[in-house]
Amino acid sequence: MWAICFRECKDLFKGFKPVLIISILLGMAMVSTRLGAAFPDEIEGVTQKEMYTSGLTLTITLFGILFVFALSHSVVNKEIESKTIRFLVTKTSRNRILLGKFMGTVLFWLIIIGTCFTFITLTSRMFHLTNYIEIMIFLLYSISAAFLLSNTVPKSSQSMFIGLILALAIPGLSLWAYFSERWYIMWLKYVTPYYYTELAFPLQGVPLLFAALFIVLSLYLFKRRDF
Amino acid sequence: MPVIETEKLSKSFSRNEVVSSISLKVEKGEIFGFLGRNGAGKTTFVNMLTGITLPTSGRMLLLNNNNDIDQIKHRVGVLPDYSTFYDHLSAKDHLKYFCKVSGKPAATSKIEEVLRAVGLIGHEKKKVGKFSFGMKKKLGIAQALIHDPELLFLDEPTSGVDAESAIHIQRLILELQKNGKTIFMTSHNLDEVERICTRIAIMKEGHIHSTGTMKELKKKYQTRSRVQIKLSSHIKKEQKENIKNLLFSYSIEWKDSMLLVDVMAEEEIPTIVHALSKEGIDIFAVHVHEPSLQEIFLRQ
C-alpha cells in the first residue's frame, strides 16, 4: 500500500499541470501575505490573520475542485485503460491499491498546501492551523470525489471532460444554492463543502463524512470490476 | 495436493458465457499447457484465477488457501495476456516498484538476476516507453518472477519474442519447474507445449474439450497410425503388385521404395511385417508415425 501511495504522490509532481497549480497557489499566498502586511487593522470583519491566508482560501474555494480533478480525474481509469492495473491487482488486494492511491494523493496535497502555509507562517509570523485544516477538509472532499469520478467513468478522456464541467459547475451552483430558497437547488449546499466551512467545529467536519462515503463507494465499485 | 483447483468455474460477459463450468486440477510441479483457438476463453479463465476478473459462478482454490485470494498473491506470479507498462519508468524501476507492491522488497542483485534470466540485462536503465513488444514481454515475465513465487501463470509467454529468446524462455520455464514451481501457461505454439508441458488441456468455446498428458492425448486421438516401411530400392513392379494383393484389406501407398500403410491398431504391425518377410521381401526399417499435438489439435 505504501509503495503505491508514494508512487502516486511522486507521479503527481511530474509534468506541467502540478507546476502550474503550485505556482498559482504560492502566488496567491504571496499576494495575500502582502495584503496582510499592508492592512494590519481589521477591515469589514476580516482580521489581519485571515487576510494573510485569504488568497489561498479563496483560490482553493473557487478552483480547488478544478485543480484536484485536473490532476486526479484519471487516477484509476487510466491504469485500467492501459492495463497496468493488472500488475497491481495480481500482487496486492484491491483495497490496498485504491487506498494507497488515495493516500498518495492526500499526501501530495498535504505537501503542497503545507508548503504554502509554511511560507505564510514565515512571512506573517502567525500560525494558521485552523485554516490549514479547513483547506485540507475541502481538498479531502474533492479528492474523494475525484476518486469516485475515476471509478465511475471508464475512459480518462470522458472523466476529464465530465470532471471539468463538474469542477466549474459545483462552485457556481453551490453559491446559487447558498442564497436560494428554491427547493430544487437548496439541497445542493448540503452536499457540497462550501456551506460547512462557515459553521463551527463539529459541523465543519461534515464534508469528511461525504469524503468517506465517496471512498467507500469507490472501493465498492473498484472491487467489483473486471480488468 | 493440487496447487490449482477449480470447480464449475464460469464467466459471462453480459449473458455471453465465455468460460463454462470448468473443473480442473493442477498438481504441484507441473507445467500445465492450456490450448485453444483464438477466443476459446483461455485468457478469461486465467484472469479469473489470478484475480484480474471475477468469476460469475463456481469455486476456485489456489495453493490450498480457500479463504482469500489476496492472502496468497505474494506467492503467485502472473504474466497477463497483454500489458503495457509505465512509460516513464525503467525496467529496473518497474521491478523495484512491483516488488514493494507485493510486499517482498528485492535486493538489487535479485533484480539483476531476474533481468539476466529473461535476457534484458543491458536494457535495465532504458525507459520502458522505448521498449519493443518482445522486450515488454520479457519484462512481463521478469515481473512475474521477481518475488520468487511458487505458482506462475504465464499467458502466452513466448508469443511475439524472437526464436532464440523463445527457446531461452522455454528453458527458463523448465528450470523453474526443476526448482519445484508450478507453471500454468497458455500458448499457440504447439511444438513448445509438446516439448515442455507435463499435462495439457484443450479448450473449445468455453469448455475443456480434452485433458491429459501428451501420451494420453495421443492415445485418445490416434484413430489411425501410419506405418512407414522401408524396402529395398530394387523392388520390382510385380513385387509391388504382390504386396498390394497381400495387404488388400489395408489402404496402402508408395513413395518410391517406401511402403505406407494405415493401421487401426499397433497390434497389426507385426502381422504386416510377418506377411512381407514370408514373401521374401527384405525390410530395411519400420517407422510408426505418431500424430503430433498439432494434428490432434487440428482434429478438434
Ligand SMILES: Nc1ncnc2c1ncn2[C@@H]1O[C@H](COP(=O)(O)OP(=O)(O)OP(=O)(O)O)[C@@H](O)[C@H]1O
Ligand atoms: N471484457 C470482455 N468483455 C466482453 N467479452 C469479452 C471480454 N474479454 C473477453 N471476451 C470474449 O471472451 C471470449 C474469450 O476471450 P479470451 O480472451 O479468453 O480468449 P483466448 O482463448 O485467450 O483467445 P486468444 O487465443 O486470442 O488469446 C472472446 O469471444 C472474447 O470476445
Ligand SMILES: [Mg+2]
Ligand atoms: Mg488469450
